Amino acid sequence: MTAADVAQAVGVSRATVGYVLNDTPGARISAQTRERVLREAARLGYQPSTAAQALARGRSRIVLVVLPDWPIEFTLRTHLEEAARVLDDAGYATITYTHHESEHAQPLWKLVDPEVVVGLVPFTPAQLRSIRAAGISRITPDPDERPDIGAVPAVVAGPRLQVRHLASLGHRALAFAASADRRHAGLAAVRRQAVEREAAALGLDVLDARAVDHRDGRLPAVLRAWLSAGVTGVVAFNDDIAGMIAGTAVRARIAVPRDLSVVGHDDTPMAAYFAPTISSVGLDSVGFGRWMARQALDLAEGRTPTADLPEPAVFLVERESTGPARPPAAGEGARPSG
Amino acid sequence: MTAADVAQAVGVSRATVGYVLNDTPGARISAQTRERVLREAARLGYQPSTAAQALARGRSRIVLVVLPDWPIEFTLRTHLEEAARVLDDAGYATITYTHHESEHAQPLWKLVDPEVVVGLVPFTPAQLRSIRAAGISRITPDPDERPDIGAVPAVVAGPRLQVRHLASLGHRALAFAASADRRHAGLAAVRRQAVEREAAALGLDVLDARAVDHRDGRLPAVLRAWLSAGVTGVVAFNDDIAGMIAGTAVRARIAVPRDLSVVGHDDTPMAAYFAPTISSVGLDSVGFGRWMARQALDLAEGRTPTADLPEPAVFLVERESTGPARPPAAGEGARPSG
DNA sequence: CTTGGGTGCTTGTGCGCGCAACCTGGCCGA
């Protein structure tokens, strides 16, 4: 089924079919002919060849969204769906892709030549080289601004809010608990830095930061060390880690939140049914998705990106795992070792 | 950068460049010329236009993997990575896609014209119509075999194993707990059916099957109703649900596993640190990934799918949440209402 | 000195579409 087939069936030229189906501006086609073409195209089930279109136009109308190698939680799904919806309205197909450094496979940006490559987080130099080598110049976040990942609002707003929440409850000494999952390492480092900066800005101490693992039997000891060092609030990398901390604390007869408050990140369903329920940071993922889509669209259409978009909201859901800080007992405040 | 540019730089014709770069069988190119072409192509950073290749070949070398609208947990990621790796080795690009019925957007199979569309689960009739309307005939799982989703080994092997595990511990009366998440509904129904079939085959009773929700305060009452009906083992849709059941049970002073055993599905990290830790079904996701990739490859290359592939392994990880069934007390066995 | 058969390349065509440029016929004003 090609446009030529449709043209022949209607009894017009191939170009006419193209003009009708593309609503080409400047083309003069009578309403009657237009109607006949549309009807016949529908009847024959005509589907334009995307390859031929891409070749003739020189544009693929594909946006490639590169995801970090994290588990994709609920929030991110919503985010991506909304972005895809906005881009679809503008006539672009959205393809999501997770790039694994270890992978020997051809990265997708070489294989589908997208018009724009969007990173959920800024690209590594190696990725940038690879993308550029594939002949793609429209990249966001803009690598020329050399943005630290720490500058991406969606990434650091959450950790900041976690700290502010604990601060508002009177906590002065915190610990940061990251995931031992290798794939989380990059993001965890960024969130940790954001936590430390925010804590410093508010005059709080981050007495320890480390990756925790439930399979490591020493976690209860770590918690006790935190307590005796004076830590009263734990900022967890995500809800999984927060659950791990809270669960371990309860088993170790450490009261949550009386002795130790724990705040998670992502507001996953699990946070709401864990025992204790986990206070967590939620994100306006629909808003973030729209924001991302508009960035990509501006780039694709050659407009200068509208940098003044409102930053989407981040909010804290308060549950059982956080409460007022207990007053520090005498003799506390030593930094835990190891 | 086109093949013509490379040809000009080397001083040969366009066709020669194509023959060298594609290693076209039947083309006779001297080792010397070949070398010069390869060197020059590399030096100029030549990237063939995928659109032109697709147009000329009539093949896109794209495989579209359609994901169900579930949260993509760790297991599935491994699965997809492995499938993508195998397909990449064979020269195919893998694009994953989640189709949302509600979405008004163009489905991706219309936008990237893949050679093969692979469903992680069989397609709905509406999806099939849409895919076929896009001119795609290579579809797996094969819709002509009209396979019930219940025939897909990766889908039903887990639930079966859950039942067998409980049966081996002496449980005779089970309940099935599904997710209240709308997006899980389809899969939950399939797993439930598999559970009921396996239970029937083993002579067990499934006394109740329902969606549970931690936000619904009636869950403790449901658990008590199960107990008084004689239920001793709960097959959970996944680890999340298993955690919800186990957590609620503990809060309601129902001993796990003494009074109630709970088995999850997916062997997520959470299952290992929940209190109690959750017995769960794990899948050999790498094996499943390879299996899926080979199905897709067979289809793409026009071979008859090798149906006799070994079914990848499914295994049970036994943890604290399951134990021997308590002997039924007198007066039990009535079916709970509501 | 021709003939035949490789080898190593080139020319040419078509993939399906977008779009620039060019026709054609009717109508209107001069």
Add this chain to the structure above:
DNA sequence: TCGGCCAGGTTGCGCGCACAAGCACCCAAG
């Protein structure tokens, strides 16, 4: 009567590539 104009099309070219078919050249056999 004629030129100009415009609606409503048409023809044709090019996008970058794959590949069939052709073509020059060389060497060995007759």
